[in-house]
Amino acid sequence: MKKILVDYKKCTGCRQCETACSASHFDGEVNPEKSRIRVYIDEENSLFHPVISGPFTNAHCTSKNIVIMDGVEYDECVVCRASCPGRPWFFEPGTKIALKCDFCGDPPDPQCVAICAHGALQLIDDLGVSRIRKQKKKTA
Amino acid sequence: MEIELKLFMMLKKYGPPHQIDGRSRMPIEPGTRFIDVLKKIGMPVEEDKIIVINGISHKQGDEVNALELKDGDIVAIFPPIAGG
Amino acid sequence: MNSWPGKLLRVDLTRGTWAVEDIDPQLARDYIGGRGLGTKILYDEVDPAVDPLGPDNKLILLTGPLTATGAPASARYMAITKSPLTGAIASSNSGGYFPAELRYAGFNGIILEGASDKPVALWIKDGEVELKPADDLWGKTSEETEDAIRDQIEDDWEAKATRIACIGPAGENMARLACIINDTHRAAGRSGVGAVMGSKKLKAIVVRGTQGVQTADFPEFKAAVKTAMQKLASGPVTSQGLPTYGTAILVNIINECGILPTHNFQKGMFAGASKISGESIAENIMTRNKGCFACSIACARMTVIEEGKYAGHGEGPEYETVELMGADCGIDDLAPIAKANYLCNFYGLDSISAACTVATAMELYEKGYIPREDAGMDLSFGNPDALVGLIEQMGKGEGLGKIAMHGSWFLANHYGHTELSMDVKKQEIPAYDPRGVQGMGLTYATSNRGGCHVRGYTIANEVLGVHEKLDPLVTEGKAATVKVFQDLTALVDSSGLCLFVTLTPGFGFDDMQAMIKGATGFDYTVHEVIVASERIWNLEKLFNMKAGFTRADDTLPKRLLEEPLTEGGPKGQVCRLHEMLPEYYELRGWDENGVPKPELLERLGLQA
Secondary structure, eight states: OEEEEEGGGGGSOOOHHHHHHHHHHHTTEGGGGGGGGEEEEEEGTEEEEEOOOBBBSSSSOOOOEEEEEEEEEGGGGTOOOBTTTTTTTOOOOTTTOOOOOOOTTTOOOHHHHHHHHSSSEEEEEEOHHHHHHHHHHHHH | OOEEEEOOOOGGGOOOOTTTEEEEEEEOTTTTTTTHHHHHHTTTTTOEEEEEEEEEOOOTTHHHHHHHTTTOEEEEOOOOOOOO | BBBBSOEEEEETTTTTTTEEEEOHHHHHHHHOOOHHHHHHHHHSOOTSSOOOTTTTTEEEEOTTTTTTTTTTTTEHHHEEEEOOTTEEEEEEOOOSSHHHHHHTTTTTTTEEOOOOOSSSEEEEOOOOOOEEOOTTTTTTOOOHHHHHHHHHSSSSHHHOEEEEEEOOHHHHHHHHHBOOETTTTEEEEEEGGHHHHTTTTTEEEEEEEEOOOOOOOHHHHHHHHHHHHHHHHOIIIIIHHHHOOOOOGHHHHHHHTTOOOOOTTBOOTTTGGGGGGGGHHHHHHHHEEEEEETOOSOOOEEEEEEESSTTTEEOOOOHHHHHHHHHHGGGHHHHHHHHHHHHHHHHHOOOOHHHHHHHHHHHHHHOOOHHHHHEEEOOOOOOOHHHHHHHHHHHOOOTTHHHHTTHHHHHHTTTGGGGOOEETTTOOOOSSSSSHHHHHHHHHHHOTTSSSSSTTTTTHHHTSSSSOOOTOOOOOTTHHHHHHHHHHHHHHOOOOOGGGGGGGGTOOOHHHHHHHHHHOOOOHHHHHHHHHHHHHHHHHHHHHTTTTOOOOOOOOOHHHSSOOOOSSTTTOOOOOHHHHHHHHHHHHHHHTOOOOOOHHHHHTTTTO
């Protein structure tokens, strides 16, 4: 099975993934609001974080965790992949249908990965998180 | 006879290991050409670069490669860059 | 959904009314968009003799057919108006996220006319428009303005997605160096476009869009984009140099070539160059690099000065800024330079012109032309407090800044020594000394918006050898190089792409044509887009002629024409403009006075 590995440290916040995703799913319409990947931008803390849409949940979170990235604390919303009523990401404007990443292409060739010039997105075989970490260590 | 060699950015790797700012002095024999300097420091001749000798930028190629260096010449080599 | 040519929003600030108009498809085809289309609208609607800061001047903000489409570096818009700094046409370019958001909100441009008597802000959301009072925003810096506007938006996520272009106090004070700032750090910087916005009492434009942009022929467009992206990815400048070191990567090489303006262009080499270089920025103050919308280059630097009296954070400084605030002011410390650059963004000052003006002030001061009591501080070259202090005064319109905020020419003229102002058409010259790179001299002298490097960036060939390496010290053939660069730039500026795409070897008119054709559906040929770019250049020229500019204005400061450089490779050189200008006029199809000939105007469809 394939997965998209996000390396937020390489993301430059250019949002070209958002343009590629929407254009490929909506017949050439470039519209970040219809993209299944959105870049969370926190300029104050120099953070760009690509978030890829996952499951749909009916309700707000009741137990949000704190996520720490580069020593800065963030609300879990920042990296959460779910569509939920509490956050406007991943809802198609107008219809309000929840969008979900479908690893577009057969075999999978996600357009967001294909267009990312900085290697923030990579298509990998799902090896499980621990093995990814080990692999990274080896190559580092 | 010696020249002053200035290597910039990723090209510093071709300089002597102890130098931090990419600057070094290199003794040369009379008749040393620019291409000989490249060979001495192990930089591929074809590698894209910008060459500035004594404050004059040169086109990469045979002409500058054959240029004979003199005592005190300042040879600066940059990777391909632009901006502004 | 938005497509090209699409719609323009026309706002009458005098009456507080607005209307939506369709862009004429024929005009869109002939003038591409952005800079070209904006010039056409300005030329048709505004008398070139108008008072730039009066209600009859118009401020035109236009995207291009590629803006927001996902084409590489498709992040740009242009601000076109009559410049209060030069009296010539102004067309300033900016990126970030704001321009794309404007297209997603349903508009491809905004025409601002008249003038409000009270501060207002223009709010746009998906085709809905509102003019709101902005008394509470007046006096705020760009950063404070953005924060205050976001505070007015109830939903936090919406507030975050909203994009803002505004003026700072400098624009409110109608400083002739005022710019329009968007996304806090990006600037439509040059020629005082922010002063025009200030004269209309328009503090901010607030945009939010959820509509998409549709290209005319998506498969064709996508193929053209793919080709262009591959070129960008394989070009060493756009794939390595700029992402890693940003634009300031140039400091060392420009210094090595002896053309790094130092002490107000008195010298061309600076001992402290490496301390203010792109490498130094990356090592010492950069937190990370950043891309404008859909840009794979990501040349922007997010930077921070952690502590001390210059503490602060923001973006930049870019090459021009770091060079002019650094070497040209004799300062070799990044902290005060970064601080002065942040201040420029907060107050809404053009950092290139502001830096040049400080350098001019320093020379005026050292030569005793600015009396100590006027200066109020030690304005000697190399004094970092003078740089930061004078920029602050210019931003606030206080002290000597009250005069200096109008630029180097106004300052030098005030003290009776315009020969010390390094300007063309009263706009400050950027950070390449044309005595050691002859083509740039011609670029500066003939630029339709006055002293400017991005109207024909021949450094790319004369020094850096991006497309082909030319000898910087010869004048032969430079007229042709300058013309091609000027025309290609006019096309890129009109398309909505960033000029940096042209720093890719092999990137040219054909790549632009392919993308523009796919995006617009107009069956452009390469020949047609080249003619369009010439048309744009010549229409700017016609505007300037009607504004009173003549051949005598196509020149350089006396220092660059007569005082030779004293060291380095170009030692002994002056800029030999007279060897290039007649040939340039001829290549352009202009007569010996620089007036376009009737047959040229007919070929371009510009006859009266």
